[in-house]
Amino acid sequence: MVAMGGGLDLPSREAENGKELVVCALPWPEEKVESGIKALKEAFRDVEVKYFHTKFANGKVEPVDVSDDILQRTAYLATLFWLPPSVSSIPSTKLIQFFSAGTNHIAQHPIYTDSKIPLCSANGIHGPQIAEWVIMMDLVHSHGYTKLYDAQKRKEWDQKMGMTVSDRVGKRVGILGYGSIGRQVAHVAKAMGMDVIAYTASPRKTAESKHDNGYIVPGTGDPEGTIPSTWYSGTTKEDVHNFLEQEIDLLVVAVPLTKTTTHLLSTPEFELLHKSNPRGTYITNIARGQIIDQKALITALEKGHISGAALDVTDPEPLPKDDPLWDAPNVLITPHVSGSTDVYADRAFQVLIENMKKEKSGGKLINEIDRERGY
Template sequence: MTAGPAVILHTNAPAVAMKLLRDKHPGLSVYPCDSYAGLAALIEETKAEIVYSVRFDGTARFPRSALLESPTVKWVSVGGSGTDHLGPWNPEKVTVTNATGVAADMMAEYALGAMLSFSLGLRNFARHQRARTWITGAVEPIQGKTLLLLGLGRTGQALARRAKALGLTTLGVRAHPRPTADVDEVHGIEALPGLWGRADFITCCVPLLEATRGLIGAAAFAAMKPSAVLIDVSRGGVVDEAALLSALDGGRIKGAALDVFSTEPLPADHPLWRYENVIVTPHCSSVYEGWEEKALDMFADNLSRYRRGEKLLGVVDPMRGY
């Protein structure tokens, strides 16, 4: 195996990444970059052919052009699963891979935790605890409820396994319907109008594409049960936030757990902060101790394939988003 091409590790924790990659690929020319602003100059200086990149400082400022317009960059390895911050790109010019599945189990646990929080009324109990008031309370089981999974990739399938273990009925929607383990019914996206009203919990884990932008909008909220809970771990833009606010104000859904937003960080004056029945988290459902080491392991293995001239794993189709 030759010394190989120049590689940039574009992450806010480059020291960890550098050590791991040098252990697995000794002698390789590896350069750290821990800012958005410095990436273009470093690519030009090093003539980098490969960039491992994590979207660590939001989408709006992400240096997309530095990666996709560079004459030297041939492969961008995304440290997470989402690639909407890069799209569109020309797959004839640059190959984009992702670390699909690196956070599937964690995101499934996040979604399950949100479901249990609402069914147990934990936020309401916490509010009374802070006020030191003893109330007559009751909890509600999720066993026997129906979960609608928008997206049956690694995350959707991981959540389906957990949901079936807890006795839920699972309905799934995917671009190309086919029987899927732990999913009772699998439908195409065109079936959604008839599915919204059947669900007690709706979990969104689809990529952001033109076909999914605004997928959960006014018509969807109007068709949901008033007791339905929305959980969004996808990308900001899949849920129409104006329609969500209208549904919350009108009491058309029970509540929502939101980990992604159209603008991130969520502005301090955004109305979503004020709802007692909305859980707001800072795009962290995929962040857990050891996630980047796992993603870097996947990159290092793929880099071995690249250096041997073999087909890369996890190549993303820019039209499908996965």
């Protein structure tokens, strides 16, 4: 928790009615998040909420008009991608709660680089829907569904197309980045009879270190960290390669984007996957496009070094129409939507509420960003 200080020359963090000001700059019309705002007001009788609908489409953010007076009085800021222009514009802010899983998109902003305002992510709210996307894509691939759907559109009945199914029992899923999303993938995969192995940067050798201490959607994930049959860790190429050579059938890319993880998967890694599992590893990326060397991925797909790829993120975004990735064999691409769900905002508001409680009580914040590590 960071004490912001005070003095007669600083604006009051309280509104004229004596309530602390919570500014929400979010990409939904206000009526779509009424339940979240209601929950916030019920949790804190001493807050005032001002809502600003931020427009965002295909990677572009429209300007948001928030007056200087409001910014000066903002005690808590809830946002997805918008930030005020400078640190000095929000002198009373105690906490910024992002409604996104990562904050790499604002890592060069002065509020990130030059302030000590606690920044928290909404890590944990994406597990259910993204895990469903991962498993859906894996099943679409393993059941050859795209060919069957194409046959349906041609009004063609051909049973031979449906005879090359590979069910998931006994197959191995390797989760590169065992956070909240990876844990829910593990939860579902285990229920399907798959073996799960996990990879994290930091060693998790004790039972306590394997716990998930972030936000958890009730009934989901792997809170105690007991699902993986084996846990791998490290930050060197050798460590990563040790994990990748474990005959992985489904590789789930779920690490944050940092300098270390940029192009973490390239030609040597795809060749290693092929050598370890000649049946073919299927890769799903729900993290960030830059984690995979996209040119090397296309080559690996063309050479059959991996069996296919499902990508909800690309490099760049939006993916240009003339990019060769569109036409690569055995690839499925969605426009960064795997995290979408009709309860997204409600879950994110719950994280905001919990963090405001912890900030007020001096407790440890949920999902606080380590600026040096980048996540």
